Amino acid sequence: MSLILNDLTYSQLALGSLILLLSFILLRSKKHSKLNEPPLVPYKYPIIGHTIDFNKDSKNFIKKCQAEYGEIFSLYVYGRVITYVGKELTPEVFRNNKDFNFNEATQETFPLGEFLHRTRDFFNMVPKIVQVNLSGELKLYTERVQKQLNASIDEIIGNGKVLDPPLPSIQFIIAKPIAATLVGEDLSDDRELVNTFAYVTSELGQFLSAPPTLGFVHPSLHRKFIVMKFNNSLNNPYEVHRGVIKKRLSPVIEKRLSEMKRLGDKYIPPIDILQRYIEMLHKDYTANIDDIMDHLIVTIFASVHTTSVFLTYCLHELVNNPQFHKEILEEQEQIYSNNKNPYYSTDQIAKMVKLDSFIKETMRIHSHIVSLQHKTLSSYYTFSNGYQVPKGRFVYIRTNEIHFDEELQGKNSNEFDAFRYLNKNSPATRVERNHLIFGLGKHACPGRVFAINEIKIALHYFLLNYNIRAKSGKKIEARFFGAFESPSNEGLIFEKRT
Numbered sequence: 001m002s003l004i005l006n007d008l009t010y011s012q013l014a015l016g017s018l019i020l021l022l023s024f025i026l027l028r029s030k031k032h033s034k035l036n037e038p039p040l041v042p043y044k045y046p047i048i049g050h051t052i053d054f055n056k057d058s059k060n061f062i063k064k065c066q067a068e069y070g071e072i073f074s075l076y077v078y079g080r081v082i083t084y085v086g087k088e089l090t091p092e093v094f095r096n097n098k099d100f101n102f103n104e105a106t107q108e109t110f111p112l113g114e115f116l117h118r119t120r121d122f123f124n125m126v127p128k129i130v131q132v133n134l135s136g137e138l139k140l141y142t143e144r145v146q147k148q149l150n151a152s153i154d155e156i157i158g159n160g161k162v163l164d165p166p167l168p169s170i171q172f173i174i175a176k177p178i179a180a181t182l183v184g185e186d187l188s189d190d191r192e193l194v195n196t197f198a199y200v201t202s203e204l205g206q207f208l209s210a211p212p213t214l215g216f217v218h219p220s221l222h223r224k225f226i227v228m229k230f231n232n233s234l235n236n237p238y239e240v241h242r243g244v245i246k247k248r249l250s251p252v253i254e255k256r257l258s259e260m261k262r263l264g265d266k267y268i269p270p271i272d273i274l275q276r277y278i279e280m281l282h283k284d285y286t287a288n289i290d291d292i293m294d295h296l297i298v299t300i301f302a303s304v305h306t307t308s309v310f311l312t313y314c315l316h317e318l319v320n321n322p323q324f325h326k327e328i329l330e331e332q333e334q335i336y337s338n339n340k341n342p343y344y345s346t347d348q349i350a351k352m353v354k355l356d357s358f359i360k361e362t363m364r365i366h367s368h369i370v371s372l373q374h375k376t377l378s379s380y381y382t383f384s385n386g387y388q389v390p391k392g393r394f395v396y397i398r399t400n401e402i403h404f405d406e407e408l409q410g411k412n413s414n415e416f417d418a419f420r421y422l423n424k425n426s427p428a429t430r431v432e433r434n435h436l437i438f439g440l441g442k443h444a445c446p447g448r449v450f451a452i453n454e455i456k457i458a459l460h461y462f463l464l465n466y467n468i469r470a471k472s473g474k475k476i477e478a479r480f481f482g483a484f485e486s487p488s489n490e491g492l493i494f495e496k497r498t
């Protein structure tokens with residue numbers, strides 16, 4: 001027994017030494033770069049670098065580094081040198097989309113392409129379809145979204161309820177109208193399918209979440225580990241959800257293709273995003289069902305969780321800031337009483353300007369400390385201030401700093417001002433260098449018009465129908481995991497207004 005233990009200790013020691021050696025080699029090779037790199041903030045512990053300080057209190061740590069090193073600096077986190085840029089250099093990262101790429105960097109933490117066994121450019125048509133056929137044709141979907149939001153709010157909250165925690169219920173509420181838009185209203189009545197739309201992203205995220213400690217050995221190992229976990233675990237929630245989507249959609253896709261073939265020009269195509277994907281991906285009315293399904297899955301990943309998180313933050317800020325409640329509610333009541341139809345038109349929704357400003361302000365104050373990671377693709381890139389980053393370098397944006405910068409945001413940037421954007425020609429859908437929640441530049445979120453529209457309608461109904469308060473009676477604070485912000489689990493009480 002003691003011999004076995006000794007053997008084990010020896011192998012652990014050997015592995016430990018190997019990790020140390022590899023890490024030193026990697027670190028030394030980085031020090032020998034000939035480029036004029038941004039300052040690497042000094043750190044106490046080799047290998048670990050800034051990982052602990054960064055995770056313990058990202059906000060203050062980044063603030064301290066900014067105060068000392070200014071616009072651009074690098075940290076050594078989980079075995080990787082990462083460069084962080086502030087408000088001056090951020091537009092350069094977005095503008096130079098041949099030098100920096102968001103998707104390439106995201107693939108390291110969430111390698112969706114590898115999960116689905118697809119090449120990098122397989123999903124290239126998704127942003128265009130979302131931009132042109134969803135956000136660009138909002139009028140086609142706006143009634144449907146209202147109808148389904150009404151139905152899901154009624155189903156989940158009805159005459160009043162405590163949502164504790166609120167996010168899972170909000171995910172369901174948001175998923176139903178998105179399902180109606182992506183695959184049609186008939187399928188959006190299928191509870192199991194809507195559950196899949198609602199929870200596939202968050203359940204997969206939880207299943208794969210692990211601190212990237214393997215990065216201390218080699219930066220690429222974490223990605224390899226999660227791909228292995230994704231492919232080899234028996235309890236991967238994705239497989240269950242994919243099964244549900246396949247079972248429901250296969251017959252629908254097959255039926256549509258056969259009718260398209262049979263009826264030719266006389267075929268009246270259903271209005272939904274599934275139809276757009278079928279039209280783009282079929283050849284002579286034959287299509288690989290998995291190809292179509294995976295495009296849809298990528299669209300679900302991009303849309304449901306993001307929208308649900310921000311709607312939840314909006315509810316929290318409504319509760320946290322009662323001083324704005326009366327004015328916002330009055331706007332909703334006025335729009336409601338002026339409406340002669342069962343549903344609002346997009347023009348009427350555009351008149352909810354106070355609500356729009358409130359949503360944009362909520363998005364401003366709820367940004368991750370650093371985010372919008374980009375991978376450097378060119379052999380090196382020289383910033384306008386002369387600093388250079390090598391190929392492969394991850395560059396993060398200091399989003400929170402930008403979102404609270406007084407020069408960019410105006411007075412009292414630390415306070416919540418629901419009407420900060422009112423009469424400023426700055427709607428929530430606009431991407432600007434001082435508001436990065438939807439990114440910036442060529443790859444800025446193409447779904448933002450749809451998302452803001454959905455959040456607005458949901459809040460409009462919530463405000464008209466419920467008094468909302470925190471279960472604890474206290475201010476609701478978001479949670480932070482390192483630099484990553486997530487909505488509080490604090491319960492919300494919805495009381496039906498009479």
Ligand code: HEM
Binds near residue numbers: 302
């Ligand atoms: C509040 C909700 C949402 C937020 C906060 C959000 C945020 C973002 C961000 C930060 C990006 C990256 C932008 C960049 O690289 O500069 C992005 C990209 C994208 N989003 Fe959204 N998004 C939301 C909702 C949606 C919805 C509803 C859809 C679709 C129905 C969608 C589809 C996409 C797609 C396809 C991309 C990739 C764009 C590209 O690579 O060119 N998003 N989103």
